[in-house]
Amino acid sequence: MSMRRRPAAPLRSAAMLGAVLVAARLSSCADSAGTPSSSVEGSWGNTEDSGMPSLVFESGGRVNGTDGCNALMGRWDQKGSAVELKDMTSTLVGCIGVDTWLSDAATAEVDGESLALFNNDGDPIGTLQR
Structure with missing residues (x-):
């Protein structure tokens, strides 16, 4: 007579924990509709042409770019979809x-x-595309 062995409880718990962690990691990259998150990190504008406005938001909170003539640099902080340039x-x-x-x-x-x-007055001044 063949007996099937069930995994020990610690193994089942570890497998379930792993599945939960993977799901949490995947959901942190998307909003509730499953679309990409609204993180500002990455490139905005035409970063290939220094004569065009662009910004690059780095993961460590640094931002740099150009207004089409002058180099720009500073720091950033994001809360929800709002980004503060510092x-x-x-x-x-x-x-x-x-x-x-x-x-x-x-x-x-x-x-x-x-x-x-x-x-600084909250007036819209322009838009950059990803």
Whole structure:
């Protein structure tokens, strides 16, 4: 007579814990609808062309980019879809014919693949695409 052995309780618990951890990790990358999270991390705008506005948000809280003429750098903090730009500095090159609107950015709002940027007064100043 053949007897099937059931895994010991600690093994079942470890397997269940592993499944829960994998599910939690996967769900942290998506919102409740299953779409990518609204993290600002990554590149926004045309990072291949230094004459075009762009920002790169690094995982450690650093941000850098260009307004199309001047280099921009600083730090960022995100709560939900709202992003605060902190300690932003830039070079001060005179840029003839370049709209340097991005250098006025103080906050941002992530909306899917769009990043809306606002000045210190909360006025919208432009948008960058992912």
